[in-house]
Amino acid sequence: MNHTLSILLQNEAGALVRVAGLFAARGYNIDTLTVAATLDPAVSRLTLSLQCDDIALTQILQQTRKLVDVLQVAHPATALAA
Amino acid sequence: MSGILFVNAQPLKNELETHCHALAGQPMSGADVIVQVFADEGVNVLFGYSGGAILPVYDAVFRYNAMHLKDNGDESMPLIVPANEQGAGFMAAGYARASGNVGVAVVTSGPGATNMVTPVRDSMADSIPLVVICGQVASSSIGSDAFQEAPISNIMGACAKHVFLVTDASQLEATLRTAFTLARSGRPGPVVVDVPKDVQNAALSFDGKGELALAGYRSRLHAVEQAVLSDAECAAFFSALMRARRPLIYAGGGVVAASAAPALRAFVDTFGLPVTTTLMGLGAFDTTDPLALHMLGMHGTAYANYAVEDCDFVFTLGARFDDRVAGVPHLFAPRAKFIAQLDIDPAEIGKVKPVQWHHVGPLARALERLTAYGRTHDLRPSLDAWRAQVAQLKATHAMNYDRDSALIQPYAVLQAINRHTDGRAIISTGVGQHQMWAAQYFDFRAPRHWLTSGSMGTMGFGLPAAIGAQFAHRDKLVIDIDGDASIRMNIGELETVTTYALPVKVVVLNNVGDGMVRQWQKLFFKGRFAASDKSLHKKDFVLAAQADGFAWAQRLERKEELEATIAAFLAFEGPAFLEVMIDPDAGVYPMVGPGASYAQMITGDFIASRHAPISQETAASEMF
Numbered sequence: 001m002n003h004t005l006s007i008l009l010q011n012e013a014g015a016l017v018r019v020a021g022l023f024a025a026r027g028y029n030i031d032t033l034t035v036a037a038t039l040d041p042a043v044s045r046l047t048l049s050l051q052c053d054d055i056a057l058t059q060i061l062q063q064t065r066k067l068v069d070v071l072q073v074a075h076p077a078t079a080l081a082a
Numbered sequence: 083m084s085g086i087l088f089v090n091a092q093p094l095k096n097e098l099e100t101h102c103h104a105l106a107g108q109p110m111s112g113a114d115v116i117v118q119v120f121a122d123e124g125v126n127v128l129f130g131y132s133g134g135a136i137l138p139v140y141d142a143v144f145r146y147n148a149m150h151l152k153d154n155g156d157e158s159m160p161l162i163v164p165a166n167e168q169g170a171g172f173m174a175a176g177y178a179r180a181s182g183n184v185g186v187a188v189v190t191s192g193p194g195a196t197n198m199v200t201p202v203r204d205s206m207a208d209s210i211p212l213v214v215i216c217g218q219v220a221s222s223s224i225g226s227d228a229f230q231e232a233p234i235s236n237i238m239g240a241c242a243k244h245v246f247l248v249t250d251a252s253q254l255e256a257t258l259r260t261a262f263t264l265a266r267s268g269r270p271g272p273v274v275v276d277v278p279k280d281v282q283n284a285a286l287s288f289d290g291k292g293e294l295a296l297a298g299y300r301s302r303l304h305a306v307e308q309a310v311l312s313d314a315e316c317a318a319f320f321s322a323l324m325r326a327r328r329p330l331i332y333a334g335g336g337v338v339a340a341s342a343a344p345a346l347r348a349f350v351d352t353f354g355l356p357v358t359t360t361l362m363g364l365g366a367f368d369t370t371d372p373l374a375l376h377m378l379g380m381h382g383t384a385y386a387n388y389a390v391e392d393c394d395f396v397f398t399l400g401a402r403f404d405d406r407v408a409g410v411p412h413l414f415a416p417r418a419k420f421i422a423q424l425d426i427d428p429a430e431i432g433k434v435k436p437v438q439w440h441h442v443g444p445l446a447r448a449l450e451r452l453t454a455y456g457r458t459h460d461l462r463p464s465l466d467a468w469r470a471q472v473a474q475l476k477a478t479h480a481m482n483y484d485r486d487s488a489l490i491q492p493y494a495v496l497q498a499i500n501r502h503t504d505g506r507a508i509i510s511t512g513v514g515q516h517q518m519w520a521a522q523y524f525d526f527r528a529p530r531h532w533l534t535s536g537s538m539g540t541m542g543f544g545l546p547a548a549i550g551a552q553f554a555h556r557d558k559l560v561i562d563i564d565g566d567a568s569i570r571m572n573i574g575e576l577e578t579v580t581t582y583a584l585p586v587k588v589v590v591l592n593n594v595g596d597g598m599v600r601q602w603q604k605l606f607f608k609g610r611f612a613a614s615d616k617s618l619h620k621k622d623f624v625l626a627a628q629a630d631g632f633a634w635a636q637r638l639e640r641k642e643e644l645e646a647t648i649a650a651f652l653a654f655e656g657p658a659f660l661e662v663m664i665d666p667d668a669g670v671y672p673m674v675g676p677g678a679s680y681a682q683m684i685t686g687d688f689i690a691s692r693h694a695p696i697s698q699e700t701a702a703s704e705m706f
Contacts, residue, residue, distance in 0.1 A: 013247055013249060014235045014236065018239050021239060021240050055432075058432070059433055062428050062429035063429050065298075065428070065429075066427070068243070068299045069298070070298050
């Protein structure tokens with residue numbers, strides 16, 4: 001099913017590439033991707049959507065949290081449902 | 083003289099905690115900052131190859147060593163030069179694996195850095211802490227296709243735990259210090275710092291403290307490191323364990339990385355569970371112990387794999403159900419009603435196989451907590467019947483081979499060496515049949531004695547890893563068990579052994595080709611030996627070793643000379659090279675084929691099987 005993730009990451013050189021690279025390396029296809037500044041210029045918000053099942057979603061959330069530049073990974077749908 | 087600015091690391095450590103660094107406020111070049119942070123981090127050996135974009139750092143190392151000779155006249159931070167940067171990376175990795183400290187490699191830009199990709203990926207896959215400094219072209223030239231330029235932050239970003247490209251010289255010192263923290267914290271791994279040449283030459287002021295904030299990483303790390311098992315979690319664990327009749331511990335490389343072997347020993351001494359380890363976990367539990375089942379998996383012992391088939395409870399410690407252990411995850415430990423998993427990495431929980439109980443946190447503390455809880459509540463599972471069954475499995479399905487063959491059997495060679503070393507030597511390997519035979523036939527009494535490329539399976543790992551390990555333990559016996567194909571990959575490092583007068587022992591089990599590939603071609607490709615036969619290759623390994631300065635280099639071809647030759651080889655005080663012409667048809671058994679379950683294990687002609695293997699009809703092209 002379709003999932004949307006909201007990722008806060010440090011605005012470092014190469015940070016976007018690392019998130020995109022992780023998804024590519026682990027075989028997840030990104031459907032949409034938006035990167036925008038936040039009120040804190042050192043932090044960017046990356047919003048992406050992808051198709052995957054719940055088990056794959058859990059794994060991709062965990063793997064994304066291993067990226068050193070990533071501050072926070074949220075899955076708004078889970079938060080709303082909870 | 084800027085060399086005078088350096089201060090040795092050891093006296094500083096205490097000072098750092100209470101006072102500011104003795105060199106705080108001193109002017110230093112970026113290169114001097116790098117070397118001083120190395121010293122502060124306790125680095126006592128560097129591995130690397132020079133080149134234009136790293137010259138300022140090499141000069142700083144030279145000056146540091148000139149100013150800091152040890153009492154015996156040795157350099158305090160020797161820079162070990164390989165034949166190829168890949169060798170330097172595997173030396174740093176071998177040093178890290180054998181010592182538990184961060185291994186450090188320093189290479190130049192472009193090809194120097196790209197030659198380092200394989201050791202970095204290898205270390206990532208096996209969770210080995212490295213810090214790799216790569217020179218980079220000047221900041222103003224980045225992106226201009228400059229001489230020896232490569233996009234290292236892109237390339238390494240996909241392979242390493244983390245990569246920094248230092249674009250702001252004022253951040254260099256904090257970045258370097260952070261790289262060490264990242265490499266050794268949580269699940270360890272390699273960290274690459276790409277340093278443009280102008281940053282190395284920048285005029286800086288040394289702070290002597292400070293790291294990058296990395297708020298996200300640090301908060302997640304803090305949560306994991308502070309995690310404590312609650313009483314309820316301990317109760318749930320023991321409730322399942324006390325109901326189990328046949329519980330088994332499945333221990334991986336995480337036990338070694340976490341220095342949790344003593345905690346595992348105490349747990350086993352208290353509750354009496356048998357232990358099987360992964361390839362990476364060898365040494366986490368004394369393999370000579372009656373409760374040790376040695377290695378499980380694709381080429382695990384038959385008795386370990388049968389115990390996995392029989393067990394009704396699995397306690398997974400720092401292991402990840404990878405495809406060489408759980409080729410078919412839902413058929414792994416099919417009778418286990420309860421699987422518990424301890425790991426430092428939250429992403430490993432449930433990644434491959436669902437578990438009934440888990441805890442994410444430091445392994446040693448979690449094991450100690452469980453042991454204390456079980457003791458306090460007097461929870462001792464009665465495992466006499468299961469332990470007897472395990473002993474029976476070990477006796478009935480013991481490792482064995484063709485002892486009557488006129489040809490030298492590789493297993494006999496390793497057993498003969500093992501009789502001398504008794505599980506106390508450091509053993510490194512290449513990748514292939516010889517690696518699996520070494521894993522199966524050597525004893526390991528303690529962690530960090532077994533250095534092998536587990537996850538990546540990198541041929542050519544063994545020789546440079548042995549060199550690195552010898553630098554970590556100058557007085558220990560270090561043996562590289564290699565294959566004729568694997569050693570060719572980094573054979574230039576034979577010269578490195580003699581250049582530094584390292585007493586490394588090199589064994590080449592020569593079966594004239596890529597033995598493991600041939601084994602698969604026999605099994606799955608009707609014996610068509612595409613590109614795996616090396617009978618036309620001309621290399622005389624003994625002459626090659628002699629040419630590289632090995633005073634002791636011999637070829638063993640006659641079975642009756644085996645014992646005496648090995649005794650002389652191991653007794654030689656300096657570097658020694660032994661080529662053994664082995665039975666080219668010797669196979670690795672047992673074998674659980676790719677995509678097969680343990681019930682389909684083939685044990686070969688000399689190891690007793692419990693039942694005729696279930697025939698397996700699969701498309702060979704789909705397997706790896």
